Amino acid sequence: MKPTARMSAIIAGLVIFLGLPLVFYALGEAPRRSILKEAFSILTLLAFSLMIGQFFLARSNEALLSLFKPPQIQKVHKYIAYSAVAVILLHPVLIVLPRAFEGGVTPWGAFLTMITTLDSLGILLGIAGWILLLVLVVTAYFRTPLMKRFTQRYRGWRYFHGGLAVAVTSLGLWHAIELGRHTDIAISAFYVSLTLVGFALLARLYLRAHPNKPRMSPVSEGAAS
Amino acid sequence: MTTQNHSAGPTRRAFLALSAATAGLASLGMEAWAENRVAIDVDAMSNSDLSTDVLVIGGGMAGLFAAVKAHDAGAATMIVSKGRLGSSGLTPFGKGFFVFDPETETGTIDDFVETVSRSALGTNNPVYTRQVAEHSLDRARELRDWGFFDQTLANRPFMRPIDERGIPLMERVVITHLIKEDGRIAGAAGFRLDAGETVTVRARSVILCTGAGGFKPNGFPVCDLTHDGTVMAYEIGAKVTGKEWNDGHSTRSVNPAACFDSWGDMFERVPATNGVDVHHDLGVDINYRAYVTGNPVEGGPGAPQPTEEIEGGPYVPQEFQHSGPPGGGGAPGKGGAPGKGGAPGGPPPGFSAGSNVGGASAGMAIHKSEGLVPMDARCASNIPGLYAAGDALGSHMAGGIYTQVGSSLAGSAVQGAIAGEAAAEYARSVDAPTIPEARIAGIRNEILAPLRREAGYGPAWVTQTLQGIMIPNFVLYIKKGSMMQAALAYIEELRDHHAPMLRAADMHELRLAHETRNMILSAEMKLRASLMRTESRCSHYRLDYPEPDDENWRAWINIYKGADGSMQLEKQPFGTWPA
Amino acid sequence: MTIKSINGCIGCEECVKSCPCDVIRIDPDSGKAVIAYPADCQICHLCRMYCPVDAIEMAPEKSIPVVVPWG
Numbered sequence: 001m002k003p004t005a006r007m008s009a010i011i012a013g014l015v016i017f018l019g020l021p022l023v024f025y026a027l028g029e030a031p032r033r034s035i036l037k038e039a040f041s042i043l044t045l046l047a048f049s050l051m052i053g054q055f056f057l058a059r060s061n062e063a064l065l066s067l068f069k070p071p072q073i074q075k076v077h078k079y080i081a082y083s084a085v086a087v088i089l090l091h092p093v094l095i096v097l098p099r100a101f102e103g104g105v106t107p108w109g110a111f112l113t114m115i116t117t118l119d120s121l122g123i124l125l126g127i128a129g130w131i132l133l134l135v136l137v138v139t140a141y142f143r144t145p146l147m148k149r150f151t152q153r154y155r156g157w158r159y160f161h162g163g164l165a166v167a168v169t170s171l172g173l174w175h176a177i178e179l180g181r182h183t184d185i186a187i188s189a190f191y192v193s194l195t196l197v198g199f200a201l202l203a204r205l206y207l208r209a210h211p212n213k214p215r216m217s218p219v220s221e222g223a224a225s
Numbered sequence: 226m227t228t229q230n231h232s233a234g235p236t237r238r239a240f241l242a243l244s245a246a247t248a249g250l251a252s253l254g255m256e257a258w259a260e261n262r263v264a265i266d267v268d269a270m271s272n273s274d275l276s277t278d279v280l281v282i283g284g285g286m287a288g289l290f291a292a293v294k295a296h297d298a299g300a301a302t303m304i305v306s307k308g309r310l311g312s313s314g315l316t317p318f319g320k321g322f323f324v325f326d327p328e329t330e331t332g333t334i335d336d337f338v339e340t341v342s343r344s345a346l347g348t349n350n351p352v353y354t355r356q357v358a359e360h361s362l363d364r365a366r367e368l369r370d371w372g373f374f375d376q377t378l379a380n381r382p383f384m385r386p387i388d389e390r391g392i393p394l395m396e397r398v399v400i401t402h403l404i405k406e407d408g409r410i411a412g413a414a415g416f417r418l419d420a421g422e423t424v425t426v427r428a429r430s431v432i433l434c435t436g437a438g439g440f441k442p443n444g445f446p447v448c449d450l451t452h453d454g455t456v457m458a459y460e461i462g463a464k465v466t467g468k469e470w471n472d473g474h475s476t477r478s479v480n481p482a483a484c485f486d487s488w489g490d491m492f493e494r495v496p497a498t499n500g501v502d503v504h505h506d507l508g509v510d511i512n513y514r515a516y517v518t519g520n521p522v523e524g525g526p527g528a529p530q531p532t533e534e535i536e537g538g539p540y541v542p543q544e545f546q547h548s549g550p551p552g553g554g555g556a557p558g559k560g561g562a563p564g565k566g567g568a569p570g571g572p573p574p575g576f577s578a579g580s581n582v583g584g585a586s587a588g589m590a591i592h593k594s595e596g597l598v599p600m601d602a603r604c605a606s607n608i609p610g611l612y613a614a615g616d617a618l619g620s621h622m623a624g625g626i627y628t629q630v631g632s633s634l635a636g637s638a639v640q641g642a643i644a645g646e647a648a649a650e651y652a653r654s655v656d657a658p659t660i661p662e663a664r665i666a667g668i669r670n671e672i673l674a675p676l677r678r679e680a681g682y683g684p685a686w687v688t689q690t691l692q693g694i695m696i697p698n699f700v701l702y703i704k705k706g707s708m709m710q711a712a713l714a715y716i717e718e719l720r721d722h723h724a725p726m727l728r729a730a731d732m733h734e735l736r737l738a739h740e741t742r743n744m745i746l747s748a749e750m751k752l753r754a755s756l757m758r759t760e761s762r763c764s765h766y767r768l769d770y771p772e773p774d775d776e777n778w779r780a781w782i783n784i785y786k787g788a789d790g791s792m793q794l795e796k797q798p799f800g801t802w803p804a
Numbered sequence: 805m806t807i808k809s810i811n812g813c814i815g816c817e818e819c820v821k822s823c824p825c826d827v828i829r830i831d832p833d834s835g836k837a838v839i840a841y842p843a844d845c846q847i848c849h850l851c852r853m854y855c856p857v858d859a860i861e862m863a864p865e866k867s868i869p870v871v872v873p874w875g
């Protein structure tokens with residue numbers, strides 16, 4: 001029973017977070033360009049949906065907790081943090097990098113223009129989201145020493161990490177809808193729905209949480225939500 | 226003109242019902258005669274009134290150097306340009322920069338000038354031919370310092386010297402009028418594309434770097450240029466030359482308008498320098514071939530070259546025959562290896578084999594052959610204080626034919642620098658001009674007239690009509706007296722009846738309206754000069770006078786506005802300065 | 805259709821400025837580039853080459869009838 005349920009959960013996860021974005025990409029109207037550029041586009045789209053997926057690879061996802069051990073989930077959460085988040089952090093560079101291989105604006109020139117277009121809401125959202133994401137990554141990396149500074153230790157950390165994740169995702173999503181080459185109505189609706197479910201799971205966890213000690217010890221490697 | 230919007234209701238509907246037949250064209254933005262639905266309040270438009278010592282009009286290679294050198298010579302200098310610096314006119318597309326480097330050249334500058342003169346059949350002005358060779362290396366060095374040879378897009382490298390010097394730059398300003406007061410230049414006027422605003426600039430000296438122009442043809446990136454500088458200078462009495470020559474670039478017969486595609490990777494290349502390499506690159510030889518044999522004309526590197534000899538056609542001096550694949554893609558070959566800059570007249574590098582059609586650049590002459598008549602070696606026109614450089618100066622640097630490869634960009638750089646220094650010197654010698662307010666008001670009225678029209682002809686429609694008259698091979702390229710007379714009758718009709726009734730609904734259309742008027746005048750100049758030159762020489766080919774006539778025609782043709790307002794033509798013998 | 809589409813525009817105006825023929829304008833509502841005057845596009849690709857985010861897709865067809873010397 002449990003192995004098949006686990007398998008279904010994994011497959012469902014892959015279909016929702018990797019398969020569907022690919023389908024939306026394939027159906028999208030944005031014209032195709034070189035293989036490199038399209039590969040970067042797909043990579044960024046998938047990285048973004050995996051980032052939303054982080055809300056589901058957390059303590060807040062009780063269904064998953066009933067199938068997998070927290071350390072297992074936490075491990076996947078961490079791998080995605082390293083890979084997908086790296087892609088998201090790098091995506092401004094990925095957008096301009098292919099210009100090195102063709103005539104026209106240079107990658108550096110394009111990058112400068114991009115990040116100095118400060119009268120664009122989408123760019124401002126992107127920059128803000130990018131900075132917060134960096135904070136999210138750095139604080140997650142140094143969470144053990146950091147937790148000691150929160151009065152409520154693990155719970156405090158969890159609110160901090162979760163809150164930051166909500167902020168990053170909201171900014172990122174808004175940014176993507178404002179500016180994204182591939183974020184047409186369909187894919188935007190898809191991302192927004194996923195995000196809302198993810199936020200809801202988190203909200204449920206926080207609202208239900210008892211004000212007393214966390215169930216897990218702060219030093220244990222719990223899924224960081 | 227908000228009042229028009231109020232009255233627009235019923236009349237507009239009634240009008241649209243009447244003009245249902247033109248609805249198809251209307252959806253393309255090409256209505257012919259129609260009510261003018263103006264979106265801006267013309268009477269509320271402001272004017273920015275500026276002043277400077279030297280005003281440079283145009284932001285191409287010539288404008289860049291004119292501004293830099295005028296500034297460095299101590300004059301307060303300002304640039305205005307219809308488009309962006311380094312991203313308008315022809316400059317963004319030229320990739321080969323001729324440099325005469327005495328270290329590497331085997332011949333002398335004298336040899337070079339003589340070779341060009343032989344190829345050009347005397348049509349070149351040897352003073353300007355020599356000048357480009359003498360100064361090209363210095364200009365190339367400056368461009369190298371600014372990073373021009375490191376990138377595809379010229380804007381950033383061009384901005385470097387302008388930013389460093391803090392030279393004021395106004396882009397997307399269309400100049401329509403030159404102002405002359407007390408017999409000398411006093412400034413210029415035009416309007417902004419991005420705001421309902423006219424612009425007047427009072428200047429001691431003006432340098433026209435407005436490039437060449439064409440009939441908004443298909444397949445050559447010259448659709449933003451309509452000989453504006455030439456026409457506005459002509460209007461204030463300047464002499465104009467070179468109108469009978471024809472640039473002979475071709476384009477693909479499938480999607481002919483796609484210039485990027487038919488030039489292969491040329492526009493994406495990084496500019497490079499090249500040394501002496503003199504040709505006699507006609508281009509119009511394929512026009513003749515197509516005229517005689519029908520079409521399509523097959524060509525392009527890799528395609529089987531046409532083998533059968535065609536009787537007659539434009540004359541190529543023996544020495545310069547077969548300097549490239551004959552007739553390949555229309556223009557003889559000199560593409561160069563990838564990464565190397567190409568050159569004007571060269572077949573588009575990477576030009577795929579297939580059928581081609583001529584006339585890609587219809588309405589444009591050989592670079593540097595058409596424009597203001599130079600009075601001396603320093604780019605002065607016959608209007609005191611008015612200079613021109615680059616494609617806007619009829620320096621006949623290369624002659625009525627493409628001779629030295631890559632010398633067009635270099636020529637614009639060299640002449641821009643020389644004109645900049647000469648204009649700064651002139652500006653020091655005169656007082657700031659005074660322009661009466663009434664004069665400014667009158668010019669503003671002329672500028673805005675198409676916006677004020679209740680109804681009128683759509684500039685796009687008039688342009689297409691003009692193209693239909695001028696672009697056919699049997700009018701513009703394979704010339705005959707009778708046919709040109711017929712075309713002239715049409716053009717005079719456009720000049721007298723349509724140009725004064727062009728309408729514009731917004732600033733973009735206002736630009737089109739002025740450009741259309743300029744094209745009409747340019748067409749008239751081309752026809753009159755071509756009718757007058759009763760011989761064939763270089764890129765000017767007449768079926769009724771197929772041979773060069775050295776006895777009568779070792780002369781350039783100058784055009785100027787007569788006292789009665791009519792177009793006058795005169796001969797100026799080769800190798801002389803205007804009287 | 806000359807410039808075919810603009811996807812992922814950030815509103816930096818590079819294309820507006822670099823178009824020699826004034827084909828592209830910024831839509832005041834969305835803050836993004838729109839193909840305002842397609843008939844005047846000369847298909848030179850400068851806008852595409854200047855666009856920092858590669859948003860512009862070109863097509864070789866002109867949107868109005870094309871006049872050439874012979875056909």
Ligand SMILES: Cc1cc2nc3c(=O)[nH]c(=O)nc-3n(C[C@H](O)[C@H](O)[C@H](O)COP(=O)(O)OP(=O)(O)OC[C@H]3O[C@@H](n4cnc5c(N)ncnc54)[C@H](O)[C@@H]3O)c2cc1C
Nearest residue numbers: 283284285287307314315316319321400436567615616634
């Ligand atoms: C496809 C192509 C390939 C070429 N290849 C080469 C080559 O390899 N080597 C070479 O030497 N040459 C080449 N040339 C030719 C060369 O590019 C031009 O001769 C040269 O760039 C002209 O420079 P310019 O500054 O004189 O004029 P342009 O570069 O044409 O500049 C004209 C300027 O005037 C402005 N302007 C025009 N009208 C107005 C107005 N009414 N108000 C305000 N501003 C106005 C325009 O916006 C523009 O900035 C090529 C040209 C083309 C199109």
